[in-house]
Amino acid sequence: MPAISHTINEQMESFKLHAQLEKDSIFITKLDLSQVRLNKDSRFPWLILIPELANLRELHEIPDILQSEVYREVHLCSKLLEELMEADKMNIAALGNLVPQLHIHIIARKHDDIAWPQPVWTKGAAIPYTRDEQDRLVNQLANRLDQ
């Protein structure tokens, strides 16, 4: 991580996860800048990466000095999920139409998943993981991301 200014430091210290993201996903690990979470939808292997900076809505609002760190973390998660899930395609998106706090979707797609080839949004209700599935996946991802 680069040396950061007082202003950015304050933005980090006043970060608080949006309640909807907290409800819909499970904490996996904290990277240098971003929190990585698993979306509670067993239909698609789906990470959500949230840079821990208050008042961020758009990708282009990320402070210049932190841009390379954010994208390093996005690429790290994308590459790992692609490998673990043997994905046919990764889908990466920052939308935020419903939850304004900047969060980046990292979704492993398969040619035989229920939404293929369409995007995963608006495909009906999420199907939660069983407790065992969820614990195993969170542990596996945390172990790999913390290496």
Add this chain to the structure above:
Amino acid sequence: MPAISHTINEQMESFKLHAQLEKDSIFITKLDLSQVRLNKDSRFPWLILIPELANLRELHEIPDILQSEVYREVHLCSKLLEELMEADKMNIAALGNLVPQLHIHIIARKHDDIAWPQPVWTKGAAIPYTRDEQDRLVNQLANRLDQ
């Protein structure tokens, strides 16, 4: 742009735009690395940014040395479109389920657009711009991006 290796130079030289992207969008300008195009759908102000490198499918496949340039260009387009369209929210995504060549969607969303708050994909057929609208928008965007 940073100094680039022989391999990356070859990747740049052998780049060829995918026929579907060529058909569905109009050339606006070429930035240092990426081609910027306007999606032929007047329902949403929608840019498509294509880094001119052959054989790229995933964001995490962008050569390290070019990552900051790609994201600089994404942010430039996003900020400009947000401002020109007085967008309520920007949607940025790299999906590629239908067209495998890496391309990044940069879409200005409004609270009163026909898909809000859902993503724009799978919202029915595109409505083309009139020739005048299209020319005006392409010129306006090219002028601002070429500054």
